Amino acid sequence: MAVIGLSMTNERHPANVIYNKNNLRLKVKAFPVNERGGTYHGEKVYTKVSEIPEAVDLAVIATRAQAVLEILNECIHSGTGSAVIISGGFAEAGHIELQERIAAMAREANFPFIGPNCLGIYAPPHVDTFFIPSERIVRPEKGRVALISQSGGVLVDHMVKSAREGFGLSMAISIGNKALIREIELLGYFSNDPETDVIAFYIEGFEKNEGRQFAIEAGKCQKPVIVLKSGKTPMGGRAVSSHSAALAGDYEVFSSVLSQFGVVEAKDEFELIPFCEALCCYQKPIDGRIGIITGSGGHGALAVDTCLSHGLTVPTLGGQDQQNIRERVSPRIQTIASFTNPIDLTGSAVDDDFVEAVNFISQHEAIDCIMILLLPYLPGITTDLGARLSQIYQQSGKPMIGYVPHVEKYLMFVEGFQLNGIPVAHSIEEAVHMAEALRRHQPC
Amino acid sequence: MLTYEMKEILQASVKTGWILEPLAKRLFSLAGMEVPRYVSTKRVEEAALFSKQIGYPVVAKVVSPNVIHKSEKNGVVVGIGSEEKLREIFDRFSKIEGFIEVLVEEMVSGVELIVGATNDFQFGPVILLGTGGIWAEIYKDVVLRMAPLTRKDIDSMKRCLKAHPLLEGYRGAEPINSEALNQLLLTFSDLVMALEQDFESIDLNPVICDSKRCVIADARIMLKK
Numbered sequence: 038m039a040v041i042g043l044s045m046t047n048e049r050h051p052a053n054v055i056y057n058k059n060n061l062r063l064k065v066k067a068f069p070v071n072e073r074g075g076t077y078h079g080e081k082v083y084t085k086v087s088e089i090p091e092a093v094d095l096a097v098i099a100t101r102a103q104a105v106l107e108i109l110n111e112c113i114h115s116g117t118g119s120a121v122i123i124s125g126g127f128a129e130a131g132h133i134e135l136q137e138r139i140a141a142m143a144r145e146a147n148f149p150f151i152g153p154n155c156l157g158i159y160a161p162p163h164v165d166t167f168f169i170p171s172e173r174i175v176r177p178e179k180g181r182v183a184l185i186s187q188s189g190g191v192l193v194d195h196m197v198k199s200a201r202e203g204f205g206l207s208m209a210i211s212i213g214n215k216a217l218i219r220e221i222e223l224l225g226y227f228s229n230d231p232e233t234d235v236i237a238f239y240i241e242g243f244e245k246n247e248g249r250q251f252a253i254e255a256g257k258c259q260k261p262v263i264v265l266k267s268g269k270t271p272m273g274g275r276a277v278s279s280h281s282a283a284l285a286g287d288y289e290v291f292s293s294v295l296s297q298f299g300v301v302e303a304k305d306e307f308e309l310i311p312f313c314e315a316l317c318c319y320q321k322p323i324d325g326r327i328g329i330i331t332g333s334g335g336h337g338a339l340a341v342d343t344c345l346s347h348g349l350t351v352p353t354l355g356g357q358d359q360q361n362i363r364e365r366v367s368p369r370i371q372t373i374a375s376f377t378n379p380i381d382l383t384g385s386a387v388d389d390d391f392v393e394a395v396n397f398i399s400q401h402e403a404i405d406c407i408m409i410l411l412l413p414y415l416p417g418i419t420t421d422l423g424a425r426l427s428q429i430y431q432q433s434g435k436p437m438i439g440y441v442p443h444v445e446k447y448l449m450f451v452e453g454f455q456l457n458g459i460p461v462a463h464s465i466e467e468a469v470h471m472a473e474a475l476r477r478h479q480p481c
Numbered sequence: 482m483l484t485y486e487m488k489e490i491l492q493a494s495v496k497t498g499w500i501l502e503p504l505a506k507r508l509f510s511l512a513g514m515e516v517p518r519y520v521s522t523k524r525v526e527e528a529a530l531f532s533k534q535i536g537y538p539v540v541a542k543v544v545s546p547n548v549i550h551k552s553e554k555n556g557v558v559v560g561i562g563s564e565e566k567l568r569e570i571f572d573r574f575s576k577i578e579g580f581i582e583v584l585v586e587e588m589v590s591g592v593e594l595i596v597g598a599t600n601d602f603q604f605g606p607v608i609l610l611g612t613g614g615i616w617a618e619i620y621k622d623v624v625l626r627m628a629p630l631t632r633k634d635i636d637s638m639k640r641c642l643k644a645h646p647l648l649e650g651y652r653g654a655e656p657i658n659s660e661a662l663n664q665l666l667l668t669f670s671d672l673v674m675a676l677e678q679d680f681e682s683i684d685l686n687p688v689i690c691d692s693k694r695c696v697i698a699d700a701r702i703m704l705k706k
Contacts, residue, residue, distance in 0.1 A: 242603065244603075246603070246604070246605050248604040249603070249627065252604065279682040279683070279684045279703055280597060280684050280686055281599050281682045281684050282681070282703075283618050284621065284623045285597070285599045285601070285625055287601070287602075287603070290601045290625055291604070293607075293626060297626050297634065297637075298627075
């Protein structure tokens with residue numbers, strides 16, 4: 038990797054931050070480049086990419102915008118594999134023509150680049166072009182979600198927030214002005230990436246007809262695709278001359294078309310992370326027939342309300358089913374628990390009661406997703422429960438979603454689920470949203 | 482899918498910027514969609530003869546390039562029961578700005594839907610199905626899908642409408658002919674794709690459905706500028 042634009046005087050320069058973190062902590066071999074040459078931290082500074090004695094796979098360009106065209110040209114002619122253009126000062130600053138020239142040059146040479154005006158690619162342990170010092174970021178674990186964002190800030194924010202949410206990232210890419218490589222190319226790339234199971238985007242908007250192509254490609258993609266959209270509200274009123282135009286606002290169309298093609302829309306940032314977590318665990322769509330198992334009648338009632346208002350169903354279990362579960366649970370709760378769905382095992386339940394109830398429901402055809410609302414303060418419940426329930430999932434394949442209050446004291450319960458592949462929500466409502474995300478192909 | 486006559490209609494309307502109702506209806510009927518029996522004429526005798534043949538009551542609408550929303554200009558009268566009344570309306574309509582002629586057609590009743598299309602910047606042709614009539618924008622009961630529509634899309638559009646029970650026969654009413662609505666939407670979807678380069682938005686509002694058929698009671702095509 039060549040890092041072009043290294044400063045000899047400013048250690049906070051993006052190129053210096055990128056060079057140092059990659060050189061010191063990542064597997065990639067990094068070469069510093071600055072047109073004036075010299076040495077940096079005892080290493081030779083190359084004056085241009087073509088001087089580097091080894092083949093360069095990636096050039097990170099962090100110079101001023103006016104220098105980028107020539108540098109890119111040199112990268113192309115020296116056989117460099119690709120580039121990330123960190124530099125700003127292109128379309129976002131009104132220099133549309135300059136941006137079009139670099140894109141046209143790369144396109145003609147069939148040379149891929151990300152950016153400009155971006156953070157680039159976060160793909161530890163190999164490479165990380167984000168100009169954020171390592172100690173400033175809460176590093177997400179390596180995992181199976183690819184996160185792609187037009188905004189670098191939104192991306193880093195979500196990386197930080199996802200760090201303890203039970204899933205990791207296969208890669209995070211900030212595409213900035215997306216002059217050449219855009220969402221649709223990355224959708225294609227991650228569709229075929231064996232290390233990625235879920236593809237999540239933050240999108241501000243598409244070019245003319247680009248949304249159509251994106252929707253069609255997302256519809257063909259076997260992996261769950263999640264989109265968080267900004268710019269939902271129009272700036273000021275627009276004059277429209279037909280009912281259809283008035284009724285089909287930009288965002289209404291965006292939202293409807295994506296759901297038509299099975300894309301999961303996260304309505305806000307509070308949904309994006311739990312959707313990644315849930316879809317990372319379960320890629321097969323469900324119909325949304327929920328079985329609720331809890332130790333509190335109130336939790337069950339709240340969950341039913343939320344399920345129904347989100348178009349999910351909570352099928353009532355028949356008398357024989359209820360009797361079957363009753364016979365399996367501990368004698369002391371047999372007469373006080375409720376087995377209709379929600380199944381309320383009461384505050385006297387122990388781990389075994391949850392295991393028995395989940396075991397039964399996971400065999401029941403009327404239910405295709407199990408919601409476990411756990412109260413970690415109940416005396417009979419232990420941190421083993423998550424692991425035991427996940428074994429039932431391994432056998433039955435029926436998705437489970439947990440809810441555990443995310444306070445520090447109960448994090449062991451949370452991890453008991455998460456580390457064993459069961460997503461855990463922060464609230465009952467979030468658990469329902471996770472189930473809704475699993476439906477995917479059901480627009481209403 | 483566009484026939485020579487359809488292209489002529491488009492060509493003739495470029496200057497106005499939109500396709501007047503009689504021509505729009507002609508275009509949809511050429512595509513195989515059902516419209517009410519109608520005559521569009523300046524001559525009240527012709528309208529009276531037509532009305533007598535199909536039987537009163539009839540509907541009259543003003544045709545004018547200056548009037549996009551006819552009901553806002555009092556340019557629509559329904560339930561006209563006699564020739565005398567028809568003459569009176571002809572007289573009044575002829576004073577409306579830009580008057581060309583009067584569209585007289587049979588009365589149709591049933592469930593009122595809106596079927597529409599917009600040419601979205603990001604997604605291209607998009608089709609809308611909703612609760613129709615002049616209050617469509619107030620009810621906002623609409624479902625949108627990117628064209629071309631599949632049968633699966635159409636099923637989910639109908640299911641997603643709040644007014645869905647009306648299609649199935651609410652409170653003893655006969656259900657609408659669902660297949661007629663499917664056919665109308667499929668044909669409309671093909672037509673919208675064929676018109677992709679030409680249209681900005683299309684309103685078929687209302688489309689009136691009963692147990693037998695779905696009829697385009699009003700139609701307007703706004704062309705790209």
